[in-house]
Amino acid sequence: MVLTLTLLLVNTALWFHARDVALAAAQEGVRVARAYGSNLSASTVVAERFAQRVGGSFLVSPHASAGRTGGTVSVTVQGEALTLVPLLKLTVSQIAHAPIERWSTPTR
Numbered sequence: 001m002v003l004t005l006t007l008l009l010v011n012t013a014l015w016f017h018a019r020d021v022a023l024a025a026a027q028e029g030v031r032v033a034r035a036y037g038s039n040l041s042a043s044t045v046v047a048e049r050f051a052q053r054v055g056g057s058f059l060v061s062p063h064a065s066a067g068r069t070g071g072t073v074s075v076t077v078q079g080e081a082l083t084l085v086p087l088l089k090l091t092v093s094q095i096a097h098a099p100i101e102r103w104s105t106p107t108r
Contacts, residue, residue, distance in 0.1 A: 007084055007085055008085075010084055011081075011083050011084055011085060011088065011090065014058060014081050014082050014083065014084070014090075015081040015090045015092070017058050017081075018055065018058050018059045018079065018080075018081035018082065018090070018092045019081075019092050019094060021051060021054055021055035021058060021059045022051060022055075022059060022062065022077040022078070022079060022092045022093070022094040023077075023094040023096065024050065024054065025047045025048070025050040025051035025054070025055070025059075025062065025064065025077045025094075026047060026064070026075045026076060026077040026094050026095060026096035027075075027096045028046055028047055028050045029043040029044060029046050029047030029050075029064055029066060029075035029077070029096070030043065030073060030074070030075045030096040030097065030098045031098075032046045032047075033066055033068075033073040033075060033098075033100075034073050034098045034099065034100050034101050035101055036101045036102065036103065040066040040067070040068065040073075041066075043064075043066045043073070043075055044064040044065060044066050044075070045064075047062075047064035047066075047075050047077050048062055048063065048064045048077075051064070051077055051079065055079075057082055058081065058082050059079045059080075059081065059082075059092065060079055060080040060081070060082060061079055061080060062077055062078070062079035063077070063078050063079065064076065064077045064078075065078075068100065071099055071100050071102075072097055072098070072099055072100065073097070073098060073099075073100050074095055074096065074097045074098075075095070075096050076093065076094070076095045077092075077093070077094050078091070078092065078093045078094075079091075079092050080092065
C-alpha cells in the first residue's frame with residue numbers, strides 16, 4: 001500500500017514536470033513564430049528541439065504543431081510523461097498563444 005502510494009506520488013511529480021517542460025517548449029516556439037517575418041515551421045523545430053534538450057527523458061517523444069488565426073499565433077507541444085508504473089500512459093499537451101509582431105507607424 002505504501003509503495004503504491006509512493007509510486008503514484010512520484011508519477012504525479014513526473015507528470016507535472018513534463019507539463020512544465022512542454023509549456024516552456026511551446027513558449028519558445030511562440031517566441032519564434034510571433035517574430036516579424038518568421039514562419040511556423042521554424043517555430044515547431046525550435047519547440048521540439050527545446051523539449052528534447054531540456055526535457056531529456058522526462059518528456060518522451062515530444063511533438064510540436066503551430067497555427068495562426070487572425071493576429072495570433074499558437075504552438076502546441078504534446079508528448080508523454082516518464083512513468084515508473086508499467087502500462088501507465090500519461091499524456092501531456094500544452095499550448096502557448098501570443099500576438100504576431102507587425103510593423104506599424106505612429107498616428108498623429
